[in-house]
Amino acid sequence: MFAIGLIKEGKTPNDNRVALTPSQCKWLQQHIPACTIKVQHSDTRCFTDNEYKQAGIELTDDLSACDILLGIKEVPIDMLIESKTYLFFSHTKKKQPYNKKLMHALVDKNITLIDYECLEHEDGQRIIGFGFFAGVVGAHNGVMAYGNRTGAFELGRVYKHKDYRELIHTYFGLRLPNIKIAVTGSGRVAHGILEIMNLMGVTEVEPDEYLERKFSYPVYVQLKGHDLYTHKELKTYKREHFHENPQQYRSRFLPFTRCTDILMNGIYWDVNYPRLFEKEDIDESFTIQTIADITDDMNGSIPVNLGDQTIEEPVYGINKKTFQKTEPYIHDSIDVMAVGNLPNELPRDASRYFGEQLLKYVLPDLLGKGSDIITRATILNKGKLTEAFMYMEDYARH
Numbered sequence: 001m002f003a004i005g006l007i008k009e010g011k012t013p014n015d016n017r018v019a020l021t022p023s024q025c026k027w028l029q030q031h032i033p034a035c036t037i038k039v040q041h042s043d044t045r046c047f048t049d050n051e052y053k054q055a056g057i058e059l060t061d062d063l064s065a066c067d068i069l070l071g072i073k074e075v076p077i078d079m080l081i082e083s084k085t086y087l088f089f090s091h092t093k094k095k096q097p098y099n100k101k102l103m104h105a106l107v108d109k110n111i112t113l114i115d116y117e118c119l120e121h122e123d124g125q126r127i128i129g130f131g132f133f134a135g136v137v138g139a140h141n142g143v144m145a146y147g148n149r150t151g152a153f154e155l156g157r158v159y160k161h162k163d164y165r166e167l168i169h170t171y172f173g174l175r176l177p178n179i180k181i182a183v184t185g186s187g188r189v190a191h192g193i194l195e196i197m198n199l200m201g202v203t204e205v206e207p208d209e210y211l212e213r214k215f216s217y218p219v220y221v222q223l224k225g226h227d228l229y230t231h232k233e234l235k236t237y238k239r240e241h242f243h244e245n246p247q248q249y250r251s252r253f254l255p256f257t258r259c260t261d262i263l264m265n266g267i268y269w270d271v272n273y274p275r276l277f278e279k280e281d282i283d284e285s286f287t288i289q290t291i292a293d294i295t296d297d298m299n300g301s302i303p304v305n306l307g308d309q310t311i312e313e314p315v316y317g318i319n320k321k322t323f324q325k326t327e328p329y330i331h332d333s334i335d336v337m338a339v340g341n342l343p344n345e346l347p348r349d350a351s352r353y354f355g356e357q358l359l360k361y362v363l364p365d366l367l368g369k370g371s372d373i374i375t376r377a378t379i380l381n382k383g384k385l386t387e388a389f390m391y392m393e394d395y396a397r398h
């Protein structure tokens with residue numbers, strides 16, 4: 001018998017998401033008879049203890065009999081059980097200083113750590129994540145913020161709805177003005193944004209039309225790598241070359257800052273990548289009024305991202321001259337929506353989607369003979385760094 005435990009999230013503030021929903025647990029127990037699931041009591045999880053009970057899943061406080069423990073966010077050190085196999089987002093692979101102590105504890109307790117973020121197909125595409133619902137919520141919030149600024153329409157808050165289905169019912173009858181929306185990126189986040197664009201009845205147009213034409217209806221353009229970056233000398237874009245040498249490229253986004261009303265940013269970014277634009281580009285010709293920075297790196301691809309807001313208050317203003325933070329929706333400011341845990345506004349749907357990927361691509365191998373995907377995502381094996389993660393030796397040692 002193989003026992004999987006769903007741990008209670010311990011990080012503060014509490015995350016309400018979970019790796020497997022009650023019906024996914026039930027399905028797993030029915031289809032893999034050698035597997036049982038235990039769920040640790042929690043009163044903050046988006047599915048209640050009672051929902052798991054109704055699905056026939058055992059609830060307990062003690063998961064010490066489980067072989068594999070599934071969480072979402074970093075597990076607090078005092079909640080780690082020795083010698084277990086854990087799956088969660090550890091945020092350690094970039095040697096993040098704030099999780100160094102957690103890494104030391106994982107080593108000391110002989111834990112096997114498989115990090116969701118490192119589960120990748122052979123070509124480097126991530127297998128599981130919450131990006132799609134970050135895109136959904138971020139796009140909604142971006143359009144909502146534009147409505148709040150202009151008074152042209154009103155949209156409510158996502159988290160006040162039970163789930164996604166209920167949310168999209170509220171779009172019935174929504175009529176957006178003739179705005180132009182630029183969507184950047186081509187991954188999960190971008191797909192979530194596009195879903196909302198289509199549900200809100202925004203029409204997709206090509207980049208050249210978007211730049212040159214006026215439309216009598218709302219439009220969006222999706223800008224992918226080759227629309228956003230060009231090699232500084234060769235004036236070309238090759239995806240793999242760009243990923244390996246981003247410093248050799250510059251942004252091509254500037255013309256879009258001169259005709260866009262809302263920017264929905266969903267790209268992948270790191271410090272070596274060019275920003276979409278610079279602060280100095282914010283002049284009289286800069287038309288963007290609302291930025292939904294779903295990518296959300298402080299002072300990153302969006303130079304006026306001054307850090308995170310909360311789910312309750314997701315938007316702040318940036319003064320166009322001083323670049324200081326202001327109240328949202330005021331004259332002479334651009335509104336920025338920047339929240340680091342957007343999927344928590346739709347936790348039930350986000351968890352269901354996450355669990356589906358886990359069931360399809362990870363758990364069968366994890367419960368069976370293992371796979372290259374799992375090996376590549378194993379940072380620690382019984383407290384020891386695996387070969388691919390030896391670059392973390394100085395970080396893991398103490």
Ligand SMILES: NC(=O)c1ccc[n+]([C@@H]2O[C@H](COP(=O)([O-])OP(=O)(O)OC[C@H]3O[C@@H](n4cnc5c(N)ncnc54)[C@H](O)[C@@H]3O)[C@@H](O)[C@H]2O)c1
Pocket residue numbers: 126129130131132134185186187188189190243266267268269293294295296339340341342343
């Ligand atoms: N605000 C939030 O709550 C929230 C939630 C989830 C994700 N995010 C952020 O949104 C961004 C996009 O996430 P996603 O889920 O769409 O990612 P994804 O893995 O689904 O897609 C990333 C895309 O970027 C491309 N890319 C470019 N350079 C890359 C590189 N060096 N490494 C990997 N991919 C590269 C990939 O080809 C892919 O098309 C990330 O920065 C992520 O941290 C934010």
